[in-house]
Amino acid sequence: MTDKLKLARACADAMWAGDTASQRLGMKLEEMRPGYARLSMRITRDMVNGRDSCHGGVIFTLADSSFGYACNSHNQYSVAVGCNIDFLAPGHIGDVLVATAVEQARVGRTGVYDVRVENQAGALVATFRGKCVTVKGHWVEASEP
Numbered sequence: 001m002t003d004k005l006k007l008a009r010a011c012a013d014a015m016w017a018g019d020t021a022s023q024r025l026g027m028k029l030e031e032m033r034p035g036y037a038r039l040s041m042r043i044t045r046d047m048v049n050g051r052d053s054c055h056g057g058v059i060f061t062l063a064d065s066s067f068g069y070a071c072n073s074h075n076q077y078s079v080a081v082g083c084n085i086d087f088l089a090p091g092h093i094g095d096v097l098v099a100t101a102v103e104q105a106r107v108g109r110t111g112v113y114d115v116r117v118e119n120q121a122g123a124l125v126a127t128f129r130g131k132c133v134t135v136k137g138h139w140v141e142a143s144e145p
Helices: 003-018 020-024 056-071
Strands: 028-033 036-042 078-087 096-107 110-118 124-134
Touching (some): 003 020, 056 078, 056 110, 096 124
Antiparallel strands (some): 036 096, 078 124, 096 110, 110 124
16 A cells, blocks of 8 residues: 555545544445545435435535545545535435545646545436635644555
């Protein structure tokens, strides 16, 4: 395992410890590496709208969480400065949504990340693009992984 991979996982562990929003929504951190994060979440009755499909804000939150983990994987605090989402298909109660965030560019203090949200069958539910900027602070001490 490379030092960068260890560092990305240590950053994810530090983030997860305080990420009550993602935890309370039942998200699971499935995979973590530098510039990459994959989270999953099962849609429950509490997450649907009046049409009995997953609320768009819940799908957005899953995509945003995946984006957040990916852009913070380099041990530099990063915050979103903008993002957009395109909803392509509904999610339903019992579906497991998987959001995979991939770094597209990281230049200076700015990063761009694309996220695909798919259901358990691999059908595309939404696409998301997030832009972030680094701010002061680190997730783990330099002497850690």
